[in-house]
Amino acid sequence: MMDDGKQNPGRPFDLEERTAQFGEAAVGFAKRIPVTPVTEPVIGQFVSSSTSIGANYCEADDAGTKKEFLYRISLCKRESRETKYWLRIVASAVPELKEEARTLWREAKELHLIFAKIHRGKRKE
Numbered sequence: 001m002m003d004d005g006k007q008n009p010g011r012p013f014d015l016e017e018r019t020a021q022f023g024e025a026a027v028g029f030a031k032r033i034p035v036t037p038v039t040e041p042v043i044g045q046f047v048s049s050s051t052s053i054g055a056n057y058c059e060a061d062d063a064g065t066k067k068e069f070l071y072r073i074s075l076c077k078r079e080s081r082e083t084k085y086w087l088r089i090v091a092s093a094v095p096e097l098k099e100e101a102r103t104l105w106r107e108a109k110e111l112h113l114i115f116a117k118i119h120r121g122k123r124k125e
Contacts, residue, residue, distance in 0.1 A: 016061060023053065030046055030047050056076045
């Protein structure tokens with residue numbers, strides 16, 4: 001189901017699509033980070049955490065049990081928080097990418113809040 005654009009303009013309601021788009025944007029951003037001895041390990045960590053959000057959401061969506069679903073959603077939550085961390089480090093290491101990193105950071109924050117709410121809600125059921 002897609003968002004009608006009124007509540008959240010330009011952002012898909014479908015979390016699988018939204019997390020995939022975020023992962024694609026993160027990979028595109030990572031390709032623009034200059035590779036130096038400082039940034040090389042950060043790039044790998046950033047790409048891993050940012051693309052893991054969507055992969056774990058797909059796994060959660062296909063979970064066979066509530067326990068498995070909660071575990072995968074908790075991974076989504078943790079990976080989105082980790083992604084925010086790596087974006088902060090990238091912005092510090094490569095100041096010219098700070099604004100683009102900030103845009104991705106905001107989306108990672110929104111994803112983190114979404115997954116935290118899902119996790120809290122399902123735990124209470």
